[in-house]
Amino acid sequence: MLSYSDIEQALGFNEIRRQLLDKCHTPFGKEMAGEDFFMQNADSILPKMHQTAEIKYILEFGGGIPALAHEDIRQEIDRIKTPGTAIEIESLIDIAFIISSVHKLKKIFAKHSDHCPIINDLCEEHAYTFSLSEKINGIIDENGGVRSNASEKLAEIRKEIERQRKKIEKNIYGILKSLKDKGVVEEDINLSIRSGRLVIPLPAAKKRIIKGVVIDESSTGQTAFVEPIEIFELNNSIQDLEHEEKNEIKRILISLTNEIRPLSAEILTNAEFLGIIDFIKGKASLALEQNANIVTYSKQQQFSLVAARHPVLEASLRKQGKYIVPLTLELNPDERIMIISGPNAGGKSVAMKTAGLMQYMFQCGFLIPAGEGSILFTFDKIFCDIGDQQSIENDLSTYSSHLFNMKNFLENAGNESLVLIDEFGSGTEPESGAAIAEAVLNGLNKKSVFGIITTHYFNLKMFASNNDGLVNAAMLFDNALLRPQYILKSGKPGSSFALEIASSIGLPQDILNAAGENIGQGRIEMEKMVQDLENEKVKLEDRRKELSLAEDFVNELIQKYENLNKSILDKRDRIIRKAELEAETKLDEANALIEKTIRDIKESGAEQQKSKKIRKDFDKEKLNIARENYKALEQLPLKKSSKIDEKPIIPSQIGDIVRLENGHDEGEIIEIKGKKAKVLFSHAQLEIALEKLIKIDPKKEKKSSPKAKMIIEEKTLCTTLDLRGKRADEALIELDKYIDQALLLGMHSFSILHGKGQGILRKIIRDQLSDYREILRFEDAPSDAGGEGITVVKIL
Numbered sequence: 001m002l003s004y005s006d007i008e009q010a011l012g013f014n015e016i017r018r019q020l021l022d023k024c025h026t027p028f029g030k031e032m033a034g035e036d037f038f039m040q041n042a043d044s045i046l047p048k049m050h051q052t053a054e055i056k057y058i059l060e061f062g063g064g065i066p067a068l069a070h071e072d073i074r075q076e077i078d079r080i081k082t083p084g085t086a087i088e089i090e091s092l093i094d095i096a097f098i099i100s101s102v103h104k105l106k107k108i109f110a111k112h113s114d115h116c117p118i119i120n121d122l123c124e125e126h127a128y129t130f131s132l133s134e135k136i137n138g139i140i141d142e143n144g145g146v147r148s149n150a151s152e153k154l155a156e157i158r159k160e161i162e163r164q165r166k167k168i169e170k171n172i173y174g175i176l177k178s179l180k181d182k183g184v185v186e187e188d189i190n191l192s193i194r195s196g197r198l199v200i201p202l203p204a205a206k207k208r209i210i211k212g213v214v215i216d217e218s219s220t221g222q223t224a225f226v227e228p229i230e231i232f233e234l235n236n237s238i239q240d241l242e243h244e245e246k247n248e249i250k251r252i253l254i255s256l257t258n259e260i261r262p263l264s265a266e267i268l269t270n271a272e273f274l275g276i277i278d279f280i281k282g283k284a285s286l287a288l289e290q291n292a293n294i295v296t297y298s299k300q301q302q303f304s305l306v307a308a309r310h311p312v313l314e315a316s317l318r319k320q321g322k323y324i325v326p327l328t329l330e331l332n333p334d335e336r337i338m339i340i341s342g343p344n345a346g347g348k349s350v351a352m353k354t355a356g357l358m359q360y361m362f363q364c365g366f367l368i369p370a371g372e373g374s375i376l377f378t379f380d381k382i383f384c385d386i387g388d389q390q391s392i393e394n395d396l397s398t399y400s401s402h403l404f405n406m407k408n409f410l411e412n413a414g415n416e417s418l419v420l421i422d423e424f425g426s427g428t429e430p431e432s433g434a435a436i437a438e439a440v441l442n443g444l445n446k447k448s449v450f451g452i453i454t455t456h457y458f459n460l461k462m463f464a465s466n467n468d469g470l471v472n473a474a475m476l477f478d479n480a481l482l483r484p485q486y487i488l489k490s491g492k493p494g495s496s497f498a499l500e501i502a503s504s505i506g507l508p509q510d511i512l513n514a515a516g517e518n519i520g521q522g523r524i525e526m527e528k529m530v531q532d533l534e535n536e537k538v539k540l541e542d543r544r545k546e547l548s549l550a551e552d553f554v555n556e557l558i559q560k561y562e563n564l565n566k567s568i569l570d571k572r573d574r575i576i577r578k579a580e581l582e583a584e585t586k587l588d589e590a591n592a593l594i595e596k597t598i599r600d601i602k603e604s605g606a607e608q609q610k611s612k613k614i615r616k617d618f619d620k621e622k623l624n625i626a627r628e629n630y631k632a633l634e635q636l637p638l639k640k641s642s643k644i645d646e647k648p649i650i651p652s653q654i655g656d657i658v659r660l661e662n663g664h665d666e667g668e669i670i671e672i673k674g675k676k677a678k679v680l681f682s683h684a685q686l687e688i689a690l691e692k693l694i695k696i697d698p699k700k701e702k703k704s705s706p707k708a709k710m711i712i713e714e715k716t717l718c719t720t721l722d723l724r725g726k727r728a729d730e731a732l733i734e735l736d737k738y739i740d741q742a743l744l745l746g747m748h749s750f751s752i753l754h755g756k757g758q759g760i761l762r763k764i765i766r767d768q769l770s771d772y773r774e775i776l777r778f779e780d781a782p783s784d785a786g787g788e789g790i791t792v793v794k795i796l
Contacts, residue, residue: 004036010386010420011357012312016286016366023282025069028275033282037364040380042297047118048365053294054116055277056284056367062112066104068278070094073271077264086253087260089144092136095260095267099133102126102270105277119280126273129263139256146249154248161241168234172198175210175228184209192225197235199225283366290314292367295358298377303331303359303450307371310354314369325486326371327354329452335471337419337444337451339464342475342494346484348454349386349422351475355452356384356420379418379450383409386422399427406440410447419444419451424460434459445469461493563796567774571743578736649695651677658693666696722753728764735768742795743774751781752791765791 008014021033039045058065076091106123113120139150148155172191179185184206192201194216207214207224213232216225227235260267286292290311307326314324329351331338340348358368362376385405409419425437434457441463444451448469455461464470474494476485651658656669658679667679667686678687721738723731735752742750754761769778774796781790 004038007360007382007384010384011353011360012310013357013360013364015312016361019286020282023285024278025067026271026275026278027070027072027074028272029068029278029282032275032279037366038360038382039363039365040378042378045363045365045378046297049294049362049367051118051122051280052283052287052365052367054119055280056287057115058108058112059281059284059288062108062115065108065277065281066101068101068274068281070097070101070271070274073098074268077268080257080261081264083258083261084254085257086250087257089140089146089253092140092253092256093144096133096136096140098267098270098274099128099130101274102128103130103133105274119277122273122276126270127266128270129266132259132263135259136256139252146252150252151248154245154252157241157245157248161238161245164234164238164241168198168231168238171234172200172228172231175231176200179210194225197227198231199227202226286311287367290367290369292369293372295362295368295370296373296375298375301333301377301450302375303329303377304373304375305329305355305358305370306373308354308358308374309369310350310357311369313350313354327351327488329355329473329488330490331450331452335469336448337441337453337464337470338473338490339460339470339493340452340454340473340475340488341456341461343477343484346475346477346494347486347488348475350486351488352420352422352452352454353386356382356418359418378416380416381413381418383413383417383419384421385409386420399433402427403436406436409449410440410443413444413447413449415448417449419449419453421451421453424453424455425457426455430457433457438463441470442467465493560796567743567796571740571774575740650690651693651695652690656695657697658695660688660692660694669693719747719749720751720753723761723765724753724755726761728761731761731765732768735765739772739774747795749792749794751786752793753786754789754791756787756789759788762788762791769793
């Protein structure tokens with residue numbers, strides 16, 4: 001029985017594992033990347049996939065994850081179990097880094113807990129002592145040395161060492177200057193360092209001119225490096241101080257080790273946690289490179305791959321400037337075993353390996369490089385017979401190894417197993433190989449296994465066509481260009497196209513003719529016809545999809561037009577209703593004014609002066625109402641429909657029936673004064689400029705309603721409505737008018753400038769917008785274009 005490593009080698013997962021190892025940088029992470037990943041339980045698989053997806057999100061959108069690389073501290077942690085042991089400074093630095101990294105990771109995943117709930121829960125399960133990291137960093141500096149302030153004694157020792165060194169430097173420079181003044185040494189001679197001590201270079205013949213110790217000599221023996229006796233004594237004193245310094249540092253480290261020892265288990269757990277995150281980060285990085293995603297899990301034994309890509313092959317092709325052809329494949333309880341046939345080098349084996357690798361990656365908790373809609377379920381075992389598996393050690397030939405695998409499959413595979421067989425039946429005499437392969441296939445089918453099998457044997461294609469549980473599939477071939485298309489088509493078997501491929505690589509024609517006679521021309525023509533029909537079917541299916549998309553697009557346009565037309569009609573009716581209500585309001589106001597005037601006249605006892613004043617007030621108020629009506633008519637977004645060549649007739653005599661140019665209330669001219677006329681309407685008498693009046697034919701006007709004579713005003717509308725500084729009631733009136741015009745003009749979007757302030761006007765406006773069913777949505781403008789001070793409105 002093949003091991004997981006054999007399966008990984010056969011499917012190409014070993015290369016994915018190698019890439020994963022390269023992306024892990026912690027001791028625990030690397031160990032995890034080398035372990036067996038295969039899981040049989042969906043309850044174990046799905047959390048692993050979601051963990052990877054969560055860290056993939058952080059890498060893409062959450063700012064990434066800091067570097068986690070550190071040295072293995074397990075051996076050092078084990079060593080310091082003995083009391084009195086001092087921990088190594090390098091391990092201290094690693095411990096501080098591990099604790100600090102756990103702290104940073106917990107903050108990152110807490111910030112993105114909505115998108116990373118599983119990893120965030122994992123973080124919260126791990127305790128750590130951040131104060132220990134702070135203490136270590138307070139003792140060890142960035143260069144790996146113990147800080148002078150680690151203890152008062154250490155600070156004093158180092159201060160004394162520095163003082164002694166300055167004294168040595170001062171004395172030895174003084175001695176050198178004296179020697180230069182006496183001419184014993186040249187002016188350009190400088191102090192040198194030998195064995196870490198300051199010395200004076202002297203000619204070998206003059207080395208006894210000063211009392212001292214010869215520390216070293218030049219290679220020629222002509223120069224002696226002498227340390228003056230007084231300096232020698234000072235250096236010895238420094239050595240004593242340095243010995244004290246080392247003892248104090250050791251004492252400090254032992255004290256710190258005593259604090260670390262009780263926390264050893266926690267520290268190792270933190271290191272292991274970093275390894276887990278490092279490992280998952282490695283998988284997430286691979287997923288980003290492979291454009292891999294979470295696959296949907298099925299409990300109903302549904303195996304469906306959409307646009308799946310073998311990541312190793314895709315990476316290889318990309319380096320060559322080529323593109324991979326994605327694989328779409330489906331298995332289900334009714335069609336469990338797929339028999340793939342087709343030309344050599346046409347992609348049969350790649351299709352089988354891709355499907356097998358997708359399943360293996362899924363059951364190892366990886367995201368898979370496949371498109372949306374891919375669905376997989378779990379198998380308890382995966383069996384492979386791929387490639388040449390002959391074994392000298394076990395005395396197995398190529399075909400014997402295949403038979404050994406078939407025996408293993410028949411004995412151990414079941415209805416929860418996936419069997420992958422490449423070039424089924426090959427490796428021996430064709431007739432016997434085909435017969436044995438058919439018998440094995442029948443046995444596997446009876447055991448209800450799932451499988452993907454590639455073959456060239458005709459009897460296996462026929463067996464798949466005539467038995468339940470199996471389905472044929474073909475790798476398509478372009479007969480015109482004589483090259484494979486690498487597209488898998490389920491439902492029909494494929495041809496090997498051996499003669500066509502032999503012709504394309506230049507095999508002599510007489511050989512090809514002889515081979516064709518041996519096969520039989522009728523069979524060759526039949527295979528060509530079947531393949532041509534299959535290719536034509538694929539083209540027709542592609543065309544059908546294009547037409548379906550076009551039909552959907554046209555239907556969508558028609559629906560949008562109908563919605564817009566209905567919206568315009570609704571808005572027109574709203575405008576008319578609104579105008580009628582306003583007219584009724586004005587009429588009520590006018591009637592109230594008339595009644596009040598009559599009442600005031602009666603109460604005044606018809607006093608002439610008071611009656612004149614009442615009438616004057618009445619005329620003034622009547623004029624105000626008329627002006628308001630006139631202004632309202634001017635602002636209506638609709639106007640009378642008329643032919644381009646028609647010009648309105650300006651009234652010229654008393655008795656003409658007229659209306660305002662933007663209105664539809666009729667009135668009669670009762671007096672003309674210059675360029676103005678007094679017009680008696682049903683509710684008021686107004687004085688209006690003749691140019692603002694239109695002469696009408698009362699009979700003609702009655703035949704068609706004013707509503708039928710109104711069309712959309714042909715004018716442009718500013719795409720920004722400025723309501724800043726408006727009172728709420730003013731703003732809502734302007735907003736309603738603007739939306740009416742926008743709908744009638746067919747606008748798709750506009751902006752409302754209301755400012756930020758306390759947000760009151762913004763809320764009132766948005767509440768009003770919510771009442772319009774024609775409004776698709778509204779939202780704040782981008783921050784660089786006004787943000788909350790501007791509302792962007794989208795219209796259906």
